[in-house]
Amino acid sequence: MADLSKGENIYLFKNWNEGFVGNGSFGDVYQCFDENNHRYAIKLYKLQGSNREIDSVKKEIDEEVKLLQMMKTSGNVINVYGCVKYAYYIGIITEYMPQGDLDYFMQQKEHFIPLSIRLQILYDTATGLDHLHRYSFDKKITHNDLKPGNILIDDNFHAKICDLGGANIAGYAPYSLNIQERSHSTVHTTRYAAPEFLDEDHRRIRMDSQHTLRLTRRMDIYSFGMMIYFVLTTNHPFSKFHDKAELKEFIIKGIKPDLEVCDIFERVQAGEDNRGLIETLVELAKHCWKQDKDERPESARWLRKKLKELFSSSGNVEMDVKKLQDKFPTKQHSTGEKVSLDVFLNPYIGISKQYSSASQRIHEDENEKANVP
Known part of the structure; x- marks a missing residue:
């Protein structure tokens, strides 16, 4: 299975409505894919508070995800594959369940x-x-x-x-x-x-x-x-x-x-x-x-x-x-255009002038192109 711990290896539909799955108690859930087009789900949490509080929450969630990954698979608890962290977002990646909740x-x-x-x-x-x-x-x-x-x-x-x-x-x-x-x-x-x-x-x-x-x-x-x-x-x-x-x-x-x-x-x-x-x-x-x-x-x-x-x-x-x-046959994969998670989050992260590493590079490239005479 692909390494899902880095945002650059996770892709979502560019049109977010196309991959939207639903609302969880703390965030929105989307379909996402690895580089081999295997489908997963990602739940994106919006964090708030001081930088210290946000860092503390990220650590708590990261530790919980690691614990769940260590649990012996029962077959009836959702598999958790990774946790990715951004400035004001944290994403938990799980297996995708086609019939929904x-x-x-x-x-x-x-x-x-x-x-x-x-x-x-x-x-x-x-x-x-x-x-x-x-x-x-x-x-x-x-x-x-x-x-x-x-x-x-x-x-x-x-x-x-x-x-x-x-x-x-x-x-x-x-x-x-x-x-x-x-x-x-x-x-x-x-x-x-x-x-x-x-x-x-x-x-x-x-x-x-x-x-x-x-x-x-x-x-x-x-x-x-x-x-x-x-x-x-x-x-x-x-x-x-x-x-x-x-x-x-x-x-x-x-x-x-x-x-x-x-x-x-x-x-x-x-x-x-x-x-x-x-x-x-x-x-x-x-x-x-x-x-x-x-x-x-x-x-x-x-x-x-x-x-x-x-x-x-x-x-x-x-x-x-x-x-x-x-x-009720299962719906086939959409063929819509996909972008990396960094790019997907860029409009949201950009509002607060906080960029992930890949988004920062994109932002700098765009500024550099804009300044070319």
């Missing part, structure tokens, strides 16, 4: 996704979460923003967990990660967040001497319960609530989404022979989102084993995958 995938193909593929996605997600939670004895990782937008789908409709920017090593929230945050997104998305995370009184009790919040794996388990709800209904939990303060209050009080077996059959194209399976999934979701964290499943490994049993009895998934692939 789970939110987009479900909304676009809702009425065509059989129960077997929905179960495959849940099983894959539980497997990835188990891998994060059990990475090593001394490095316990929690995701802290598990939601459909952070699950990516490949051409065979397998799922991988992504967007580990909110993930925390050893279970503690970072004290000062000064990344420019989009107004419509938060590090921990409210609709999928555990009540103990949202409850400020509870949080104050759980603060340690360094004033950081002890984050637990059971917060991720709660979010996984809400993920089951989404996969079965294609609705985000509490979708009728638009006021964030009101939504937080309801979650803290213990209000849960309505999830009944009888409402799911038509959505998931299930026959009566699948009733027991759907009943088990509904009960599993409700077990995961228990208000008392100690009543939730204690581990993602238990979830993975439970879902494996259900997945094994869900039908002929290979046939269902083939049918869905025939109905």
Whole structure:
């Protein structure tokens, strides 16, 4: 595989709309390519603050990327290939997932996704979460923003967990990660967040001497319960609530989404022979989102084993995958003109008169040509 640690070896479409994939919690995601035209994804973070703060954030992200690269591949956590740094930007390069995130995938193909593929996605997600939670004895990782937008789908409709920017090593929230945050997104998305995370009184009790919040794996388990709800209904939990303060209050009080077996059959194209399976999934979701964290499943490994049993009895998934692939074939690569990452970022970096090395050379060449009599 090509060395992706240098911007000169990374290429994006000159027309940024052509390669735009979507918005993450802290930045925009684009398709990118190496010199052999192998496709990847790059998430570009816009940094702000003093030079010292920016340097500190770059170092933190760089260390996190290195840690993720060292993790044994589980097959269900997105592969991270490199991290490139510029004056006010940092880019994390990952594998490219052609079907996009789970939110987009479900909304676009809702009425065509059989129960077997929905179960495959849940099983894959539980497997990835188990891998994060059990990475090593001394490095316990929690995701802290598990939601459909952070699950990516490949051409065979397998799922991988992504967007580990909110993930925390050893279970503690970072004290000062000064990344420019989009107004419509938060590090921990409210609709999928555990009540103990949202409850400020509870949080104050759980603060340690360094004033950081002890984050637990059971917060991720709660979010996984809400993920089951989404996969079965294609609705985000509490979708009728638009006021964030009101939504937080309801979650803290213990209000849960309505999830009944009888409402799911038509959505998931299930026959009566699948009733027991759907009943088990509904009960599993409700077990995961228990208000008392100690009543939730204690581990993602238990979830993975439970879902494996259900997945094994869900039908002929290979046939269902083939049918869905025939109905929604993968889009071919665009043939649009590409430029290096340095050139791609040049208009943005140039605004602040800060250039990467390659962009600096381009800028100097242009000035030199302009001064030729």
